[in-house]
Amino acid sequence: MKTSLKVVAICTLVISAFCFGKAVAEFPELQAAKQNLMQAKTHLNNAKKEFGGHRAKAAEAVDKAIEEIDKAVLYGDKN
Numbered sequence: 001m002k003t004s005l006k007v008v009a010i011c012t013l014v015i016s017a018f019c020f021g022k023a024v025a026e027f028p029e030l031q032a033a034k035q036n037l038m039q040a041k042t043h044l045n046n047a048k049k050e051f052g053g054h055r056a057k058a059a060e061a062v063d064k065a066i067e068e069i070d071k072a073v074l075y076g077d078k079n
Contacts, residue, residue, distance in 0.1 A: 026076070026077070027072075027073055027076055030069050030072060030073055030076075033069055034066055034069045034070075037062050037065050037066050037069070038066065040062055041059060041062045041063070041066075044058055044059045044062065045059065
């Protein structure tokens with residue numbers, strides 16, 4: 001049972017990645033923005049200090065921005 005669940009999960013991820021990749025190719029500016037946000041997240045995660053909680057809040061904002069880009073791509077692909 002666990003193996004079949006893993007297979008379904010992997011297949012879902014592969015199909016989603018393919019579909020999302022196709023959609024993103026149509027929107028290069030959104031792709032570039034997402035890549036830049038992902039780099040920013042890496043930099044925030046690698047920061048050595050917490051900065052009074054502001055680093056974590058910035059990381060959360062980056063995550064939300066990435067989610068919005070994903071939603072925009074899906075919307076753009078449908079419309």
